[in-house]
Amino acid sequence: MFRKRHLAGIAVFAAAAITLSACASSSETPAASDVDAATATSAEDFGGLDALVEAAKAEGELNVIALPDDWANYGEIKAAFEEKYDITVNSADPGISSAEEITAADNLKGQDTAPDVFDLGTAVALASTDYFAPYQVENWAEIPDENKEPTGLWVNDYTGSMSIGYNSNEVPEPESLDDLLGDDYKGAVALNGDPTQAGAAFAAVGLATVQEGGTLDDFQPGIDYFAELNEAGNFIPVNATPATIASGETKVVFDWSYNNLAQTSVVDGWKVTTLPGAAYTSFYNQAINKDAPHPAAARLWQEFLFSADAQNMFIVGGAYPVTLEAMNEAGTTDENAISAIGNLEGEIVTPTTEQSEAASALLAEKWAAAIG
Numbered sequence: 001m002f003r004k005r006h007l008a009g010i011a012v013f014a015a016a017a018i019t020l021s022a023c024a025s026s027s028e029t030p031a032a033s034d035v036d037a038a039t040a041t042s043a044e045d046f047g048g049l050d051a052l053v054e055a056a057k058a059e060g061e062l063n064v065i066a067l068p069d070d071w072a073n074y075g076e077i078k079a080a081f082e083e084k085y086d087i088t089v090n091s092a093d094p095g096i097s098s099a100e101e102i103t104a105a106d107n108l109k110g111q112d113t114a115p116d117v118f119d120l121g122t123a124v125a126l127a128s129t130d131y132f133a134p135y136q137v138e139n140w141a142e143i144p145d146e147n148k149e150p151t152g153l154w155v156n157d158y159t160g161s162m163s164i165g166y167n168s169n170e171v172p173e174p175e176s177l178d179d180l181l182g183d184d185y186k187g188a189v190a191l192n193g194d195p196t197q198a199g200a201a202f203a204a205v206g207l208a209t210v211q212e213g214g215t216l217d218d219f220q221p222g223i224d225y226f227a228e229l230n231e232a233g234n235f236i237p238v239n240a241t242p243a244t245i246a247s248g249e250t251k252v253v254f255d256w257s258y259n260n261l262a263q264t265s266v267v268d269g270w271k272v273t274t275l276p277g278a279a280y281t282s283f284y285n286q287a288i289n290k291d292a293p294h295p296a297a298a299r300l301w302q303e304f305l306f307s308a309d310a311q312n313m314f315i316v317g318g319a320y321p322v323t324l325e326a327m328n329e330a331g332t333t334d335e336n337a338i339s340a341i342g343n344l345e346g347e348i349v350t351p352t353t354e355q356s357e358a359a360s361a362l363l364a365e366k367w368a369a370a371i372g
Helices: 049-059 074-085 098-107 122-127 199-211 220-231 242-247 257-264 295-305 308-316 324-330 335-341 353-370
Strands: 061-065 088-092 117-120 155-159 162-167 189-191 235-239 252-256 270-273 284-289
Touching (some): 074 308, 122 284, 155 308, 199 252, 199 353, 242 257, 284 295
């Protein structure tokens, strides 16, 4: 699991034109074979969801990238998609960062193995809109306006809170950031990636910023905290993974709550805590590669991810789906699953687009020097 995503710049694209066969009038339902899936902006452009399913099945495959099985329950979600639609999901490079997802799209452009869809941290999503195709799922209205780009270039899908996982067999429970500066945590504390490229690590610096009395307008207090942690000999420049946690290499890990929760069931003594005070949250974002080799399957994947079935699977994985409020109103929420993870409570902070862009620029300038 782990490193995934983030970085910045919002642009609004006009919806792409829809190419239908010359013989199909606007009042007729197009045959799936007549639809240019690469420019379709809704299932209606195919003639409805059933026609989209038909087109996606004809492609037969879906390429996803950076979706670890143990990240927000993506293993179950990918398997359910395969079973429901009889479409093979090719899952590449599950451990790479958001920035590396975009690099892969560049490197594999025009090839059958290029990613069809992305799952990105906010900053990377905002900085990469040139790579995306606009698409609106059928239940578009259930997604709050603040959680989606108006044409569907990107859409928030799930969130969690930044947490601290720790091996209770090795270290005491940290109750503050100051605790982690002490001798109990020598060579023990790691991030899930590089905060200039990975969303989880970016968020860890954001959490440290607000925990240190700063605001999301300026991540400098968070950078200063990790510099101090590094100087104390407690920060280790290791990208935390399930393997590093299992081996004991990373005894304390800043990561999303759903990731740290996933380790509690597989690593003896692994526990999760959130610090008193502000809780940092940030959604991940779905987007379709405008050069997707399987454009219909990419759009069907989006439809599936925002269905109640898949949104409930995020909850089972410890994450909070973007349509949770609509699901609560419709009575479709998995009550047992949501009870197991509890509600997000307290002072919740989430960076705006402008704050994410400013923080990305600051980290690019100062992070490397801060941790030597």
